[in-house]
Each structure stands twice: as C-alpha cells, then as structure tokens.
Amino acid sequence: MEHVVVTTTAGSEEAARALATGAIEARLGACAQIVGPLTSVYRWEGVVQTETEWRVEIKAAARRAPELTEYLKTEHAYDVPEVIVTPIVGGSAEYLAWLTEETR
Numbered sequence: 001m002e003h004v005v006v007t008t009t010a011g012s013e014e015a016a017r018a019l020a021t022g023a024i025e026a027r028l029g030a031c032a033q034i035v036g037p038l039t040s041v042y043r044w045e046g047v048v049q050t051e052t053e054w055r056v057e058i059k060a061a062a063r064r065a066p067e068l069t070e071y072l073k074t075e076h077a078y079d080v081p082e083v084i085v086t087p088i089v090g091g092s093a094e095y096l097a098w099l100t101e102e103t104r
Contacts, residue, residue, distance in 0.1 A: 030102035
C-alpha cells in the first residue's frame, strides 16, 4: 500500500474546509475534497442522533497516514472524530506520483 484516502466528517462546511486546508498546508495530504451536506445517523452516548455533516476525503502517501490521523484527531472539534484510512489499490500512475511528491 503506497497511497491512501483518509476520510473524516465535520459538523460544518467551515470546519471541513479548515481540516482540509490545514492537512494540505502541512503536506500531510496532496488534495482534499469536501462532500456535503450529508445526513449522518449514529448512536452517541446511548441516543440515536441525526445530524448534517460534511465529509472530507484527503488523498495522501500511505507513509503520511499516521501523522494525518493524529492531525485530524488533534484539530477536530468532535470528541471521537471519524478517521478512516482506505488504501488506494490502483489509478493513474501520473496522479499517484504527483500525490507522493506533494506529501514529501
């Protein structure tokens, strides 16, 4: 695994933009997309809740995933933020090379 997509969610578009921008500025990710608004349904502290959120998808070199995970956990407003790392198993060689270069 050389490349990953690290996914999190945020409670507002502004918060999603801040997380995405900070990750890219720190070169923890090469690019990020913000998707939303979307509706999330989850159980928190024993209560089923429904909230509007924005998904942040950050593409990165796999070697940066631990630092990116820590960044998201530290900078996130949630007590227990979603942070999921998914391997990229293929794609454009040129794009993946750019992704690696941008996260050096």
